[in-house]
Amino acid sequence: MTPEEIIKPENLVYGRTKVLTDNIMHYCPGCSHGVIHKLIAEVIEEMGIQDTTVGVSPVGCSVFAYNYLDIDWQEAAHGRACAVATAIKRLNPETNVFTYQGDGDMAAIGTAETIHACNRGENIVIFFVNNAIYGMTGGQMAPTTLIGMKTVTCPYGRNTDLNGFPLVISDILAKLDGTCYVTRQSVHTNAATIKAKKAIRKAFENAQAKKGTSVVEFVSACNTGWKKTPIEANAWMEEHMFPKYPLGDIKDTVKGSQLSDEEKNAKY
């Protein structure tokens, strides 16, 4: 096939989703955010929900997520995305509401909002990008930073006496009665990306079916913060991040399914 033939519309096999805007992304080359944005945008287009979806962007590198997806957005205060999303969904039950949060937003400053939105079983989707570091503010320790991992606020490596332990927030959220689907994905290979996209779609469908809160964690690379090349960062992620944050579904059910009808309708 000649290049002229390849670019003919009838030979098109892959296109850029219209849900992505034309804005040039500010993310570092090698960062996972761009891929995750694209996957969410593709799912929104494929599900035909661009007009009914509201995103809540966090504070962190992805604070400007609203520049890249052509949907309505609210920019929340640091850690408060799940509270904001709760109100949007409760007041507009027909909308598809998701938060997009980093590890600091979700599992440090916003732990209470995250846990309680999940515990109420809000019919929202939480996208959680876990790269074990604070990228935007210059590479400080995150709640998910690995033991021994160096950041600018633990320059000699995370020490458990000084800094405690990596917070495996998705495992905690999976234990709550309000969550229906908790999964851990990555986007560092084509195969992983295909799986991640399926998880994104499933999460949106769960919310539409009022099954409860869905959490999709993306174990991600921050090659800039980790001070590595993109390829080195992906290899480092496989070697060190995946053992602590193993990929796969943690939970797949319907909210409150652990309880009997009698327990759910109890009155004292």
Place this chain on the structure above:
Amino acid sequence: MAEEVKLMKGNEAIAHAAIRCGCDGYFGYPITPQSEVMETLMAQKPWETTGMVVLQAESETSSINMVYGGAACGKKVMTSSSSPGVSLMQEGVSYIACAELPCLIVNVMRGGPGLGTIQPSQGDYFQTTKGGGHGDYRLITLSPSTVQEMADFVGLGFDLAFKYQTPSVLLADGVIGQMMEKIVLPDFKPRRTDEEVRKECPWGTMGKNGRKDRNVVTSLALESEVMQETNNRLQAKYKAIEENEVRFEEHNCEDAEYVFVAFGSVARICESAMEILRAEGHKVGVLRPITLWPFPTKEIQRLTKQVKGFMDVELNCGQMVEDVRLAVNGQVPVGFYGRQGGIIPTAEEIAEAFKAQMVK
């Protein structure tokens, strides 16, 4: 139809007024002395009648951010709390003010600082009228002195919030929250349909719904020029509010030689003190600011030309008195009498304090 007169607490009146004014959502966290607001709403179950959402959040931090989320849709949303809880909300209030979202925040004040006391206070005047959270912003602050005004100011607070796209605060002292009085509840006003919300708030984020451009609600402006523009826009709005929305009430100020300045429950006690003093031959009046911000500065300046002095009375250590002094600008004496810890002064005590300070 005959007027429907009810006997209820100020906090209960707020809940009923919220349902009746077409409020879309209430988000709150229990704290004394305002818990009856949510308790009444939960007992009324408005989600079964008007469709209003009522949700008990996990904290005041969460409540105010739920208010942000709802307000950013263009919905009519509110929260209520008391002093320590309102302190916890200040981050969110600053964001809401910067994002120019309408909402109603009710603060039924208790004594502070710290965990303080659950008894009534007016100690959050500074917090409410001077900012509270970070950055340059102002809050429309309505101060009720009766249970009737508790109900009436819910609708008024929402109207002003939507008119100027900025938060309104209903700042009540714990006395008004807990006190029972006769009240005529406002008429039922239906909640707006989503179509009406979209029309009134074209900036709202309920999904694009066929709109060409996406709506984004944010308070972030990293470029200096854009942030300065935001500040200028906010300040212009605050100036318009100061020019148009000052509200106050006066009693016997026409011939007054001295004027009490007091808000909330204390203004009513000052009226009794005024009567005691008038009977003794002192020409005393009462000025009750209804909007604490915008403050009735011009009215105080007008009275300054007429009176020999002002007497400011508050349930705190002296907060509004600073605004009175700014208005008076040293031209006549300004006395102050304050009680703390939930102690409510009697009319006689106020009259005595007036004579001790003002009549030499």
